[in-house]
Amino acid sequence: MTKTIIELKKADLTLGRDAASVHVLKSMDLSIDEGEAVGIVGPSGSGKSTLLMVLAGLERLDRGEIHIRNTPLHTLGEDALADFRGRNIGIVFQSFHLIANMTALENVAVPLELANVRDAFDIARRELEAVGLGERLSHYPGQLSGGEQQRVAIARALAPSPAVLIADEPTGNLDTDTGRQIADLLFAQQAERGTTMLLVTHDPALAARCSRQIRVRSGEIENDSTRTRASQAAIA
Amino acid sequence: MSAAGSRPPLAFRLAMRELRGGLGGVSIFLACLAPGTGAIAAVNSVSRSITDAISTQGQSLLSGDARFELRNREATPEEFAYLQSLGKVSRSTGLRSMARLPDGSDQALVEVKAVDDAYPLYGTFEADPNQPLPTLLAAKDGTYGAVVAPLLLERLNLKVGGDLLLGNARLRITGTITTEPDAVSEGFGFAPRLLTSRDALIASGLITTGSLVEQSYKIRMADPATGLRNLGDRANAAFPQAGWSIRSSDRAAPQLADNVTRFSQFLTLVGLAALIVGGVGVANAVRAFLDSKRTTIATFKCLGAPAFVVVLIYLIQIAVIALAGIAVGLVLGAIAPMIASRFMAEFLPISTAPRLYPGALTLAALFGLRTTRACEIPPLGHAREVPATALFREQGFEARRLPGWPYLLAAGLLMAALAALAIVTAYDRFIAIVFVVSIAGAFVVLRVVAAALSWLARRSPRVRSPALRLAIGNIHRPGALTSSVVLSLGLGLALLVTLTLIDGNMRRELMGRMSEQAPNFFFVDIQGPELEGFRKIVLDIDPKGKLIEAPMLRGRIVAFNGEDVTKMKVPAAGQWVLRGDRGIT
Numbered sequence: 001m002t003k004t005i006i007e008l009k010k011a012d013l014t015l016g017r018d019a020a021s022v023h024v025l026k027s028m029d030l031s032i033d034e035g036e037a038v039g040i041v042g043p044s045g046s047g048k049s050t051l052l053m054v055l056a057g058l059e060r061l062d063r064g065e066i067h068i069r070n071t072p073l074h075t076l077g078e079d080a081l082a083d084f085r086g087r088n089i090g091i092v093f094q095s096f097h098l099i100a101n102m103t104a105l106e107n108v109a110v111p112l113e114l115a116n117v118r119d120a121f122d123i124a125r126r127e128l129e130a131v132g133l134g135e136r137l138s139h140y141p142g143q144l145s146g147g148e149q150q151r152v153a154i155a156r157a158l159a160p161s162p163a164v165l166i167a168d169e170p171t172g173n174l175d176t177d178t179g180r181q182i183a184d185l186l187f188a189q190q191a192e193r194g195t196t197m198l199l200v201t202h203d204p205a206l207a208a209r210c211s212r213q214i215r216v217r218s219g220e221i222e223n224d225s226t227r228t229r230a231s232q233a234a235i236a
Numbered sequence: 237m238s239a240a241g242s243r244p245p246l247a248f249r250l251a252m253r254e255l256r257g258g259l260g261g262v263s264i265f266l267a268c269l270a271p272g273t274g275a276i277a278a279v280n281s282v283s284r285s286i287t288d289a290i291s292t293q294g295q296s297l298l299s300g301d302a303r304f305e306l307r308n309r310e311a312t313p314e315e316f317a318y319l320q321s322l323g324k325v326s327r328s329t330g331l332r333s334m335a336r337l338p339d340g341s342d343q344a345l346v347e348v349k350a351v352d353d354a355y356p357l358y359g360t361f362e363a364d365p366n367q368p369l370p371t372l373l374a375a376k377d378g379t380y381g382a383v384v385a386p387l388l389l390e391r392l393n394l395k396v397g398g399d400l401l402l403g404n405a406r407l408r409i410t411g412t413i414t415t416e417p418d419a420v421s422e423g424f425g426f427a428p429r430l431l432t433s434r435d436a437l438i439a440s441g442l443i444t445t446g447s448l449v450e451q452s453y454k455i456r457m458a459d460p461a462t463g464l465r466n467l468g469d470r471a472n473a474a475f476p477q478a479g480w481s482i483r484s485s486d487r488a489a490p491q492l493a494d495n496v497t498r499f500s501q502f503l504t505l506v507g508l509a510a511l512i513v514g515g516v517g518v519a520n521a522v523r524a525f526l527d528s529k530r531t532t533i534a535t536f537k538c539l540g541a542p543a544f545v546v547v548l549i550y551l552i553q554i555a556v557i558a559l560a561g562i563a564v565g566l567v568l569g570a571i572a573p574m575i576a577s578r579f580m581a582e583f584l585p586i587s588t589a590p591r592l593y594p595g596a597l598t599l600a601a602l603f604g605l606r607t608t609r610a611c612e613i614p615p616l617g618h619a620r621e622v623p624a625t626a627l628f629r630e631q632g633f634e635a636r637r638l639p640g641w642p643y644l645l646a647a648g649l650l651m652a653a654l655a656a657l658a659i660v661t662a663y664d665r666f667i668a669i670v671f672v673v674s675i676a677g678a679f680v681v682l683r684v685v686a687a688a689l690s691w692l693a694r695r696s697p698r699v700r701s702p703a704l705r706l707a708i709g710n711i712h713r714p715g716a717l718t719s720s721v722v723l724s725l726g727l728g729l730a731l732l733v734t735l736t737l738i739d740g741n742m743r744r745e746l747m748g749r750m751s752e753q754a755p756n757f758f759f760v761d762i763q764g765p766e767l768e769g770f771r772k773i774v775l776d777i778d779p780k781g782k783l784i785e786a787p788m789l790r791g792r793i794v795a796f797n798g799e800d801v802t803k804m805k806v807p808a809a810g811q812w813v814l815r816g817d818r819g820i821t
Contacts, residue, residue, distance in 0.1 A: 078542070079544070082540050082541060083540060086539060086541070087540065091539075097531060098535075099254065099532050101253060102256075106253055110250070110536075111540055113250075114536075114539055114540045114545070115540060116246075156539070
């Protein structure tokens with residue numbers, strides 16, 4: 001039996017002030033089960049990335065509730081949120097965002113060290129080996145290709161064994177072949193670990209590889225493949 | 237193990253890892269800190285090396301454990317007997333006179349010092365050629381030996397072996413003075429030194445009634461610690477009418493020590509002003525440094541770093557960079573006394589051993605650290621507010637706002653601590669308070685000027701030239717450097733103007749008044765019987781010249797408004813008036 005890991009209730013958020021304000025999330029309801037791979041698609045400015053930020057505990061809701069692993073994120077303070085994020089949420093960015101003056105091994109170890117994991121560097125080494133970079137441990141980001149940097153970023157996101165993996169356009173800065181390899185790696189790791197993954201992308205093919213697709217438009221969920229399937233099943 | 241317990245070392249590790257990329261981009265930071273810190277360290281180290289030398293080499297600088305000085309008279313037999321009861325006595329006589337070439341072709345003012353065979357009781361008198369002083373001063377065929385400052389040889393175009401006339405005595409220059417151990421304690425001379433024997437001075441005929449001479453009696457005691465205890469009180473009790481000036485080796489050169497301390501305080505404030513001007517640069521450099529780290533800061537936050545860990549990471553990094561800048565300044569300050577001693581040797585006959593002055597270096601480091609801390613806190617407050625969400629949006633960071641109140645409060649407290657340090661360590665606290673208030677006032681005025689400039693730029697009419705439009709826009713746009721530039725330039729210029737005005741005022745005070753009121757020549761020590769002859773000489777030289785005469789005698793101030801001056805509390809700046817004889821006209 002599947003278990004709900006993320007629950008968004010009447011999530012409402014406006015960014016900016018006065019004339020520049022934008023109502024980004026409009027009373028959004030969303031429920032995601034453990035182990036799901038959810039592709040979030042939609043046009044630019046539709047609220048996809050903001051939804052990810054809310055789910056990562058980086059943006060606070062104006063109204064509504066967000067629960068991850070039964071923890072009410074909307075009630076947590078800044079430092080408690082940071083701690084929760086470090087232990088439960090891994091993030092992969094479009095531009096990798098590795099720390100330039102740290103080696104691949106040190107980059108992967110950072111979230112573990114912040115979570116006070118004792119054998120942080122051993123785990124980091126295993127994670128890098130898992131993404132095929134066992135020979136690149138002491139390389140700095142500047143000495144790695146784009147694809148390799150994204151592999152390090154994936155290893156860093158997965159190192160603390162997060163319950164939720166958030167990926168924001170993970171192949172957006174990569175060529176087609178490298179992008180495919182990275183996508184393969186992401187889905188393989190997600191499947192192997194049973195991690196819940198939320199993936200924002202403009203690439204329909206990549207979104208199609210997810211078990212569930214959500215289309216966002218103007219701060220609202222325009223289409224949810226799970227609901228669509230459920231209603232089709234009901235009609236059948 | 238709790239996460240909180242492990243955080244400081246983790247923040248330190250992360251800070252050090254991140255610094256691995258080097259200190260690129262922080263050279264401005266170092267350049268802002270090192271000179272100000274170095275100036276304060278150097279000024280105080282040199283000052284302390286001099287005052288330490290004065291206090292530790294007191295016996296040598298005074299050429300005795302104690303010195304009794306009498307103006308225009310010798311000690312009476314009773315007084316001399318009393319002095320001899322204190323220890324071994326060396327007598328010397330000092331006066332200012334003209335030394336003439338035997339053919340009368342040239343002459344020069346000299347500071348004459350006539351010593352006995354016991355001189356010096358402490359320290360070493362060195363001459364070139366390096367022979368014993370009695371040998372150099374010995375008389376031969378009616379000509380007395382004399383050693384002189386090299387400057388006198390230059391002025392009279394003489395060489396060692398040449399002859400001079402001092403009054404009625406003929407002197408042969410037997411060498412030049414290399415080291416005169418007690419020169420500092422006798423004050424700065426107006427003319428080159430001429431050292432000869434007491435016999436030569438007596439033969440010169442310059443010591444007559446009314447001659448302006450200083451009679452010094454230096455004493456070497458068997459047990460200085462006991463002998464110096466209450467020496468002044470005992471001597472004055474034994475001879476209340478003696479009017480002697482008594483100085484002991486623990487304060488061999490009080491005026492010099494006070495002047496050095498006073499001057500070093502002034503230079504410390506100048507150094508502090510440089511540091512504060514540099515502090516604006518530090519704030520800008522820290523801001524630029526943290527701006528370049530915003531993506532990394534946001535990444536740390538996304539990876540689960542609490543805000544205070546992020547602040548700690550960059551606090552440590554900035555501290556490391558600041559310590560590097562301060563260390564450079566301290567090295568400069570530490571070697572300053574060694575460099576200065578080479579130049580000072582020409583003016584001050586004190587040997588300053590090459591050593592560190594921890595107090596001076598600590599003071600400079602404290603000034604450097606507090607300036608850095610006060611200037612880095614607001615940018616760190618901004619760093620704390622860096623939104624991690626910017627990594628998702630792949631867009632720039634929002635315009636900077638004021639940091640949170642705890643950071644503003646901390647910056648304010650650190651500024652207050654810096655001001656307090658400047659005031660507490662100052663020689664003259666009133667001047668330090670004026671300095672601090674002036675700096676604060678300058679800050680406020682310059683901020684207002686910067687705000688007014690931005691306001692004017694924002695409301696200026698739209699111009700057609702794109703270059704001018706961009707330039708005006710850059711004055712008021714969010715994140716503009718208007719405030720920093722106005723502050724840096726304004727404070728720097730204020731410092732330069734202040735120094736220039738002080739210099740100009742002092743010059744005007746000296747030169748301006750002299751040109752209006754000062755006579756062309758000033759003659760002293762003209763005895764009554766010589767007066768008529770002197771008037772005739774002056775009239776012969778310049779019949780239209782104006783000669784103003786004033787009778788003069790020497791005396792001591794013993795009471796002021798009927799009150800005994802020995803019982804009055806006289807400010808340090810005015811104590812010289814009561815020290816020994818004064819010329820009274």
